């Protein structure tokens with residue numbers, strides 16, 4: 001893993017010291033709330049319904065045990081013993097006191113963590129593949145580029161006052177676990193026929209009020225020209241993106257207004273002028289690359305007797321293995337997904353004790369490498385099959401062994417009206433209710449891969465537009481209602497979901513999901529996922545069934 | 552004479568401002584002036600030929616490219632930040648320095664706050680008409696708060712990747 | 719009936735106005751029967767920008783013989799996040815909290831008086 005050097009560490013320390021002074025000035029009444037608000041937002045500190053919320057960046061979703069323990073410790077000492085992992089692979093603390101925020105940032109800096117650019121109209125934390133460095137599918141390690149982008153974007157002189165926030169995703173595998181096509185910029189590593197490495201550059205995807213799957217602006221950008229191209233793209237956006245209306249200010253609106261062709265032309269024209277002088281030196285990329293490539297894998301055989309024996313003896317482990325273990329590139333290793341979607345729990349929440357437990361397991365069995373997924377789960381990317389049962393037992397003891405990855409109860413939900421000042425409706429109880437309905441694991445497995453994503457308002461922090469089933473909370477004459485969409489996807493086959501019909505009251509949502517699942521089970525052909533069936537049949541049979549029962 | 556904050560020999564100092572901002576509908580006073588791009592297109596050459604120093608104010612929605620050929624004649628380019636949030640001026644200053652090699656004064660005007668000192672100086676601004684009554688000491692403090700920077704920029708600070716390569 | 723609410727600058731805690739002081743429990747909030755007294759309090763509240771932020775009046779309804787915020791959003795502010803019944807003000811329990819829990823009414827923006835006015 002990349003280790004912060006003195007430069008990175010001093011940068012974070014300076015930033016924490018700066019914020020400390022700003023908070024002092026505010027508490028002493030030397031600056032107004034208007035002036036202070038942007039300063040606290042630049043450090044990820046929001047005012048939510050009940051208290052301040054601190055959003056800590058987890059760069060490209062990668063942590064070591066020390067860092068996760070520190071997050072647990074902060075949760076315990078400054079919050080109520082928990083934290084919330086988000087779809088942007090950040091961690092939010094929901095009960096923060098302004099006067100304590102500087103101390104928290106100082107403590108985070110001691111373990112190379114920060115909250116810089118987790119809010120505001122700047123380049124935000126980069127999303128990357130949680131299986132990076134562990135999956136055989138990838139053609140490069142996307143963390144190398146993610147870390148380079150992190151550095152390039154930190155207090156970027158020119159691009160820290162963009163028209164609106166700006167989110168990157170970087171992946172290098174054909175199976176997209178980053179939602180690259182619904183980010184402001186999605187970078188997909190590609191290899192040309194002659195072996196040179198480059199990126200497919202997707203620009204102008206996004207969710208919110210106007211969801212778009214981003215068009216590919218460049219089929220193949222040579223990897224060593226990445227930063228000049230980003231300069232050109234961001235400059236076109238910074239100069240020409242709309243600033244008159246916050247809802248129309250994202251780059252997706254500019255790309256859509258100009259058309260992908262014209263946007264590409266403008267970027268290419270600017271890129272010519274920028275030239276290679278703006279690229280990051282190869283030596284720096286090589287330095288970062290070296291930091292990620294040191295991994296001590298043992299030479300093992302594919303089959304682990306211990307693993308097979310444990311599966312045969314322990315049906316709960318066999319189920320966990322079926323759903324939560326994913327293939328690793330090395331023989332005898334596996335990727336362990338840890339669900340933060342226990343039945344009836346708040347999606348994405350982890351208690352401090354749970355964070356400690358994962359840190360311990362990651363340290364002991366997982367090469368001290370822990371990842372966060374945009375689906376609000378955790379991952380131990382490098383576990384020996386021989387150790388998988390021990391990891392499972394450790395997780396089970398911490399209440400973290402729910403075997404439901406990618407299943408119907410593995411639901412994304414934003415904090416919604418329980419916490420969020422912008423919400424129209426709650427998201428959490430809807431997720432809990434659906435999870436309870438599908439608590440029967442046999443049935444959930446029978447249904448198979450089905451991604452439900454819930455947002456408490458149109459901002460779409462819960463990715464509802466790209467849920468196989470999306471649920472959007474709306475405020476209808478003062479009551480919580482939920483609008484369902486079907487057929488969305490945030491993966492490589494990205495698509496925005498289609499509206500099912502009129503919004504439903506809260507107490508009808510779970511029944512509607514049940515009905516949709518029944519229609520799918522009735523209609524599905526061999527081997528079809530929900531999404532495949534939906535794409536074949538269209539919305540009609542689902543709509544008919546859900547609204548027929550309404551009367 | 553009104554004051555502004557200026558970077559001189561790497562130091563933030565309070566300096567006299569000899570320039571008068573003249574709006575498009577105002578009469579032309581004597582002495583050094585800063586005028587709009589529109590007015591400069593019409594009257595710029597005549598004013599310069601009178602032997603006075605002339606500056607041009609670039610609004611966020613104006614393209615600095617329009618000034619490219621006139622830059623050598625200009626004493627000041629005033630980059631307008633009507634709201635501190637409006638970041639187009641950062642691109643304008645960057646292009647002035649990096650693409651057009653402008654060596655004169657690049658002045659930040661508008662809602663110019665000390666909290667923006669770091670971004671402004673890095674993009675090549677070297678004088679500041681502040682909107683928050685801040686002092687040169689406060690600007691120096693805000694601009695130099697970080698011991699390291701990650702990007703090449705117009706202030707010539709050594710980016711992290713160069714620091715590393717040299718260490 | 720109305721009440722005046724805000725978040726405390728120092729820690730973000732939800733607070734309510736009571737005769738010149740800020741209190742933490744909705745049950746202790748001063749209730750304004752007429753607009754004029756509410757607005758006067760709002761003016762006073764807003765003149766303390768270094769004590770509280772985001773000061774606004776909220777509409778109330780009757781619930782179980784007690785007053786409760788009309789909007790669900792404001793009831794959640796007066797209770798705490800409903801997914802964690804032991805977090806926030808609701809942890810204390812009692813009749814006043816129960817009345818808030820059982821109140822029904824508008825879900826979000828309509829509770830915030832000055833938002834209605836703006837429409």
Ligand code: HEM
Nearest residue numbers: 046086087088206207208209250414415420422459460461
């Ligand atoms: C204080 C709480 C939050 C606020 C104020 C907030 C605000 C917003 C807003 C205004 C947007 C729409 C942006 C636009 O369309 O221009 C948005 C989008 C988004 N937010 Fe949040 N959000 C919050 C919490 C979260 C949480 C908890 C998550 C993760 C679970 C999250 C992740 C996202 C994502 C993924 C998007 C959609 C992608 C995009 O279009 O950017 N946010 N948020």
Ligand code: SF4
Nearest residue numbers: 414420423456457461
């Ligand atoms: S989607 Fe809406 S309710 Fe949910 S976190 Fe985002 S802003 Fe809040």
